[in-house]
Amino acid sequence: MRRTRKLVIVGTLASIALTLLPVGSPRADESSISKPRASGDPPSASAGDPAASKPSTYKRLLDELEAERKHVEELEQEVKALQSSNSQLQQTTTDLQTSDQRLATQTSQFQKQMGDMQKTVNSQLGPFDFGDRINAFLGTHTFTMVGDASVGWYYDHQGGVNDPVLEFQVNPMFRLTDWIQFYGAFGAVVGPGGISPMGPTLANMQIFPLGQDAPLELVAGLYDLPFGDFYENQGPPWVNPLVTAPLMYGAEAIEPPASLGLQARGGIQWGGLGQDFDYTVWMDSGPSFQSSPGVNTLPAPVIGEALNPLTGTNIDTNGRGYGGRFRLYPIPVEAELGRLELEASTYNGKWLDSFWFNSWGLGYAYRVGPFRSRGEWAQTYRQMPSLTGAAAYPGCCGHDNREGWYTMLGYAFWGIPHPYLGDWLEPRFNKFEALVRYSGVNQTGVVANDITNVPIQGFNGSPSIFSPHAREVAFGLDYWLQPSIVWQTEVDLELPRSGGTLYNFKGSATTPTATGIGPTQNDVAVETQITVGF
C-alpha cells in the first residue's frame, strides 16, 4: 500500500515535471529552468543522466514550488496592504465629505447671521437714525457755537481813510428741548477808532409753543429788526456779498437795526413745494433817536438825527412799536425757475411818549443758477414836536421823512461758458462772482454831530454817506474759497446830490444851527476783506 502511494506520488511528480519541462511555466522567464542556455554554457550534469537527475529535479521542483508559494504569500500580503490602504483612503474621503458638509452648514449659518446683523445695523444705526441715536446719547440740552470773523483794509479818498478793520462775532446757541432754544451774538469791531466793547448784540429765546409741527414760533428778547430782509438775513459779513451795507441800512439807516420785544412768526406752504407764505409780527418799546432819554447824544430832538442802534433804549418813555413783515414765494421748486421772494414790511409806533413813527417798505429777492438779485424800497415818517415861539429851534418841528432803496445784481462766473481755460484755471475762475449795487437815501436833513469818517466793518468812512441825498454805486468782486469763506473787494462811488439841511449842535449849544447844503463832492472808497463764517 505504501509502495503504491509512493509510486502514485512519484508518477504524479514525474508527469508534472514532464508537463513543465517542454512548455515552461507562465513565469518561465523568472524560473531558472526555463532560462535559455547560452551557447557557451557547459551542459549540466543531469542533462545527460536521467536516472541521476530525478531526485535533484524533484528537489528543484520542490524549491521552486516553495519559492512560488512564498512569492504568492508576498503578493497576498501586498494585496492586503493595498486593501488596508484603500480602506483608510475611503475613511479619509468620508471624513472630508463630512467636514465639508459641516463647513457648508456653518457658512450658511454665518451668512444668515451676517444678514441679520446687517438688518439690525440698517434699522438701528443706519444713516437715517445714527444722528438721532447720538443726539439721544447727548441729551436734550445741547450747545453749539457759530459765528464769523473778518479782516480787511479800507480806503476812502475824501475821508482820508487808509486803515485796517477787523470784526468778529460768535453766536452761541443753547437748545434746552426741541421747543426752546437760546440764541445770542457777542462781538466786537477793531479799527482806527479802537476796540469796541464786546457786548451782546443779540440775545433771545426761540420758542415753539405748539411744537415743531405748527407754523408758529415766538422770539423773545433782543433780536434783529425783521423789517425788510437785510438786518436779519444779510447782516453777517460772510452772507452779505458786498463789504458794505446798502445806504438805507448803513450809517444813516432809516430803520433801527435791532429791537427788544416779542415776535410771533411762521411759514406755511400754500401751493406746490416751494410755494410758501410767511409772516412775522412783533411788538417792542418803539424806536428811539440820538436825543432819546438815557441816550442823550444830542441835547434836543432834531430832524435828521440818527436812530439808535437798538429800539427799547428809551424805556423811560412811553414809546412802543408794532411791526409786521409778510413774504410770498410764488415759484414752485418743480418749475426750476429759481426762488423768488416778494416782501412787504411795516413798522409803526410812538417815540418820545406820543410822537408817531410810521414806516413801510417793499422788497424782492431772486436767485436762479449763477444769477441773483435783491432789492428794497422803504420810507419812514416821524412826527416832530410842535414848538412855537421861543421854544422853537431849527429842525425842531414838522415832519422828519426819510426814504431809502437799493437794488443789487450778482453773477457767478461758473455760469459763463469758458471751455478753454484748462484744468488749473477753470476751478479758480468758477469761484469768482461779480456784483453791482445801487443804493440811495433821501431825507430832509442830517446832523453834523452824527457824521464820522472812522470806518468800521461794513462802513467805509466816507463823509458823503451823510448827505441828505446820498447815492452810492458799489462794484464788488468776490472770490469764494468755500461757501462761507470769501475774499471780497469792493469799489464804492459815492455820488451825493445837493439839497437838504445840515443841523449842527456846536460846542455845548442845546439847540442846533441850520445850514443849507449846496453842491456836494463825489467820493471814492475801496475795501477789501477776507471773511470766514464758521
Next chain:
Amino acid sequence: MMKSLIAKLGLVSFVLLGVAAGANAGSQWGPTPEQQKRHLELFHEGQLLWPIYCNHCHNARNPAEFAPYQWDQIIMHMRTMENLPPKDEAAILEYLKTAR
C-alpha cells in the same frame, strides 16, 4: 506704540458710544417700514430744497460741516429766521443729518 494705543482707545470709545446710544434709545428696535419710507421721502425732499432755500440768502453749507445735533440747533434757528414751513424744515434737517 502710542498711535496704536490711541487707535485702540478710540475704537473702544466708539463702540461704547454706540452701545450707550443704542441703550439710550429705549425699547424701540429701529424704525418701522413706514417710518423708513417717510425718512426716504423727507430725505429726497430735503435734497431738493436744501440748495434752493439756503442759497436764497447765503451759500448752502456743506452737510459735513456740523454734527447732527448741531444741525438740530442751526436749523431750528434758521427755521425761525427764514420762517420755513415745518414740513420743509423737517426735510432739510433730514437731508443735512443724513447726507453727512
